[in-house]
Amino acid sequence: MTQRIRMALAAAVVAMTVSYSVTAVFGNENRGQRQRFEMIDLGTLGGTFTQPVDINDRGDITGYSGDMDDTPRPFLWTHGQMIDLRSPNMREGYGLGINAHGQVLGFFARVTNGESAGFVWHDGTFTELSTLGGYTLPSPYPHAINDRGQVVADSATADGVSHAVVWKDGRLTELGMLPGGTYSSPSIINNRGQIAGVGDTGSNDPHGFLWNRGAMIDLGTLGGPRGEVRALNDSGQVIGTRVTTAGEDRAFLWENGTMIDLWTLAGNSHAVAINRLGQVLVNVQNPDNSFRAFLWENGSTTDLGTLPGNTSSGGSALNDRGQVVGYSTTTNGLSSARAFLWESGSMTALPGTGPSYASKVNARGEIVGWTYNGLDEQRGVLWTHRGFRQDGDR
Numbered sequence: 001m002t003q004r005i006r007m008a009l010a011a012a013v014v015a016m017t018v019s020y021s022v023t024a025v026f027g028n029e030n031r032g033q034r035q036r037f038e039m040i041d042l043g044t045l046g047g048t049f050t051q052p053v054d055i056n057d058r059g060d061i062t063g064y065s066g067d068m069d070d071t072p073r074p075f076l077w078t079h080g081q082m083i084d085l086r087s088p089n090m091r092e093g094y095g096l097g098i099n100a101h102g103q104v105l106g107f108f109a110r111v112t113n114g115e116s117a118g119f120v121w122h123d124g125t126f127t128e129l130s131t132l133g134g135y136t137l138p139s140p141y142p143h144a145i146n147d148r149g150q151v152v153a154d155s156a157t158a159d160g161v162s163h164a165v166v167w168k169d170g171r172l173t174e175l176g177m178l179p180g181g182t183y184s185s186p187s188i189i190n191n192r193g194q195i196a197g198v199g200d201t202g203s204n205d206p207h208g209f210l211w212n213r214g215a216m217i218d219l220g221t222l223g224g225p226r227g228e229v230r231a232l233n234d235s236g237q238v239i240g241t242r243v244t245t246a247g248e249d250r251a252f253l254w255e256n257g258t259m260i261d262l263w264t265l266a267g268n269s270h271a272v273a274i275n276r277l278g279q280v281l282v283n284v285q286n287p288d289n290s291f292r293a294f295l296w297e298n299g300s301t302t303d304l305g306t307l308p309g310n311t312s313s314g315g316s317a318l319n320d321r322g323q324v325v326g327y328s329t330t331t332n333g334l335s336s337a338r339a340f341l342w343e344s345g346s347m348t349a350l351p352g353t354g355p356s357y358a359s360k361v362n363a364r365g366e367i368v369g370w371t372y373n374g375l376d377e378q379r380g381v382l383w384t385h386r387g388f389r390q391d392g393d394r
């Protein structure tokens with residue numbers, strides 16, 4: 001990423017929101033529908049960059065943005081305004097996720113000693129997770145929050161061993177480990193309180209796990225250190241990536257005790273997202289190093305294609321309507337990336353002022369991501385149907 005350029009009058013643009021009216025094809029082009037996109041610049045906290053990370057179904061957004069010194073600060077963007085979530089003891093911080101009720105999960109470094117901690121912010125109250133229950137939540141960070149306000153995180157013991165924990169209303173519960181295991185680390189929690197993550201069974205190979213009602217279920221070996229558990233839906237279906245004996249990365253779906261390969265052709269594959277219908281977004285790196293986004297459903301895969309003139313595409317998020325967002329690019333990589341929305345077999349370019357990337361999409365089809373302006377500054381943006389969203393719309 002190129003060096004960010006500081007703005008001399010950064011204080012004048014704190015939490016400024018700018019609207020662009022841009023016409024683009026939207027939806028199923030076969031129906032001849034043309035609608036307008038509105039691209040909303042989320043503004044900054046006085047600096048030159050904003051990185052949105054998550055959006056809920058109300059359209060609330062969290063992430064991090066540079067202050068006047070370009071120090072990252074967590075934010076909540078709601079009703080057209082960007083709110084700085086910093087606390088007095090925060091040196092720098094990051095918003096990581098937001099649930100349906102506007103609870104923001106984040107991670108920050110303390111001013112006093114530089115140590116890291118997790119936090120939950122809600123309705124003006126900043127709660128530091130690291131001081132609760134006698135545990136500490138050190139680097140890297142807490143992982144996810146569900147709509148019940150439950151947080152999953154790593155908690156290190158005195159000897160530095162990672163233990164998976166769940167936090168709720170100031171109380172931490174340790175999830176335990178797989179039989180024979182020496183560590184456990186959670187990745188995601190669904191709205192039923194089921195938790196998926198990675199642990200071991202006494203060997204060097206990581207295993208996936210699903211924690212449900214006090215029991216930790218072994219999903220099987222992930223094959224090596226690159227293996228990961230990525231996502232979990234409310235039906236208890238788990239997706240991730242495992243490493244084969246040949247050293248290839250393979251996207252998988254686990255359900256009801258069975259691990260299913262989602263890609264059996266040449267190339268490395270990575271599972272990215274799963275929705276309530278069991279559709280899975282998969283990114284594949286081909287042997288020629290090009291890459292492509294696919295949608296897997298009931299044993300069949302759909303190639304999402306690319307935007308005209310491009311050779312590669314990567315998916316980043318999938319909603320329950322089957323809409324996929326991500327980026328399409330050429331062999332020049334991310335420097336030529338263009339954000340896209342794919343639905344019903346058609347890929348549509350989202351408007352941008354430079355290279356752009358779409359990172360999340362909510363149930364209403366609102367999309368967040370970023371683009372670069374004429375000063376090569378990264379700007380967080382919200383893409384909506386023009387006329388669909390009004391400031392304060394709920």
